Amino acid sequence: MKTMWGEMSAEMDKQKKLTTQLITKMTQANYRGKVNNILMPETAGALVSFASFVYIALNFEKLNSLHLFICGIVAAAIMLVLPLLSLRAVFKMRSVNIGSNNFKQAIQQYAAGKKQFVFVQKLTFYLGALLLVAILPVMSKIMGNVDAFKTNSLWLMYAVMFIFFLFFAKWVYRSYAKSVNDAENLLKELSEES
Amino acid sequence: MNNTAEFIEVIQQNESLIYKVTKVYTNTKEDAQDLYQEIVYQLCKSFGSFRGDAKISTWMYRIALNTAIAHLNKQKKRLPQTPVSDWLAENIVAPDAPVDERSETLFALVKQLNDIEKGIVLLYLEGKTYAEIALITGFTVTNVGTRLDRIKQKIRSQINLKK
Numbered sequence: 001m002k003t004m005w006g007e008m009s010a011e012m013d014k015q016k017k018l019t020t021q022l023i024t025k026m027t028q029a030n031y032r033g034k035v036n037n038i039l040m041p042e043t044a045g046a047l048v049s050f051a052s053f054v055y056i057a058l059n060f061e062k063l064n065s066l067h068l069f070i071c072g073i074v075a076a077a078i079m080l081v082l083p084l085l086s087l088r089a090v091f092k093m094r095s096v097n098i099g100s101n102n103f104k105q106a107i108q109q110y111a112a113g114k115k116q117f118v119f120v121q122k123l124t125f126y127l128g129a130l131l132l133v134a135i136l137p138v139m140s141k142i143m144g145n146v147d148a149f150k151t152n153s154l155w156l157m158y159a160v161m162f163i164f165f166l167f168f169a170k171w172v173y174r175s176y177a178k179s180v181n182d183a184e185n186l187l188k189e190l191s192e193e194s
Numbered sequence: 195m196n197n198t199a200e201f202i203e204v205i206q207q208n209e210s211l212i213y214k215v216t217k218v219y220t221n222t223k224e225d226a227q228d229l230y231q232e233i234v235y236q237l238c239k240s241f242g243s244f245r246g247d248a249k250i251s252t253w254m255y256r257i258a259l260n261t262a263i264a265h266l267n268k269q270k271k272r273l274p275q276t277p278v279s280d281w282l283a284e285n286i287v288a289p290d291a292p293v294d295e296r297s298e299t300l301f302a303l304v305k306q307l308n309d310i311e312k313g314i315v316l317l318y319l320e321g322k323t324y325a326e327i328a329l330i331t332g333f334t335v336t337n338v339g340t341r342l343d344r345i346k347q348k349i350r351s352q353i354n355l356k357k
Contacts, residue, residue: 001300001303001319001349002318002319002321004296004297004300005300005319005320006321007296008296008297008300009210009214009320011297012210012213012214013210017209018205018206018209020202023201023202023205023206023234024198024202026230026231026234026235027234027235027238097260098236098240098257098260098261098264099236099239099240099243099257101260102256102260102329102330102331102332103256103259103260103263103313103330103331103332104331104332104333105332106259106260106263106264107263107309107310110263110264110266110267113267114267117267185308186308186309186310189308189310190310192337
């Protein structure tokens with residue numbers, strides 16, 4: 001296998017393809033891509049959440065019953081905490097120190113970051129479900145001046161949402177369990193010394 | 195050692211090194227392109243701090259492998275992986291098969307390993323000594339030996355499975 005690999009490498013070395021322009025372009029294009037990659041999805045999500053938080057806060061006096069008040073507090077708190085948790089986890093996962101780490105340290109950082117990221121994703125899912133429950137009556141009151149708790153449609157919506165929640169919760173558990181397991185296996189293997 | 199011309203020359207001389215790391219750690223063409231570019235970018239970023247107290251290839255492998263690990267987070271949804279035995283069944287090559295075909299077989303064998311093993315076996319196949327592998331990876335020399343023995347057994351059993 002080693003001999004075959006050597007032959008393949010020798011063959012590859014003959015086929016030089018990279019030009020000066022291409023290398024220069026790669027470093028520049030990559031820089032732009034990197035900035036966008038980090039800034040776009042997470043920051044957009046955080047901005048939307050923060051804007052919603054401000055909107056609820058500005059209209060808080062309209063939530064004039066205990067139920068609505070509690071829902072308003074829960075929704076505002078989730079919208080403030082959720083993007084912060086998510087951004088923190090993303091940055092931590094991406095903070096593998098490429099320049100000064102060795103391979104073992106890079107894998108340790110990656111696996112630990114991955115575990116935390118998956119935990120936050122799961123938390124985000126459950127908090128998101130709770131947010132949906134809390135925000136429906138809040139928005140209904142603020143935007144339409146209707147106390148949804150006094151209507152039948154809210155309970156019907158909750159019932160439908162609950163069925164969807166059960167279905168997705170099962171799916172979330174399955175898909176994240178594998179990711180956590182992979183990360184844990186990597187960490188376990190790293191700790192093995194001969 | 196930090197001028198652009200020198201950096202470009204180093205990359206051109208070692209482009210197959212980047213290609214091989216990329217190939218081992220990605221499953222789609224799109225991811226491979228992203229990772230290749232990211233490695234060049236990271237090498238460029240760290241080039242100024244390379245002091246020449248290690249071989250240039252040792253430094254490049256360290257940066258390239260670390261970048262590949264960091265990139266695992268950014269990969270698009272992975273395509274379902276074909277078990278390597280199935281892959282071998284379809285692609286098993288004769289001794290006189292073209293290098294391209296054989297190289298695909300080699301990469302498929304390496305890609306079945308986990309992310310730690312991939313890095314170690316790649317360095318081994320690239321002709322690095324146990325001491326050099328230990329330097330790049332941060333494992334002890336003895337641990338590198340143990341891991342390589344295990345990897346060889348794994349690969350051997352995959353090949354025997356096919357035979």
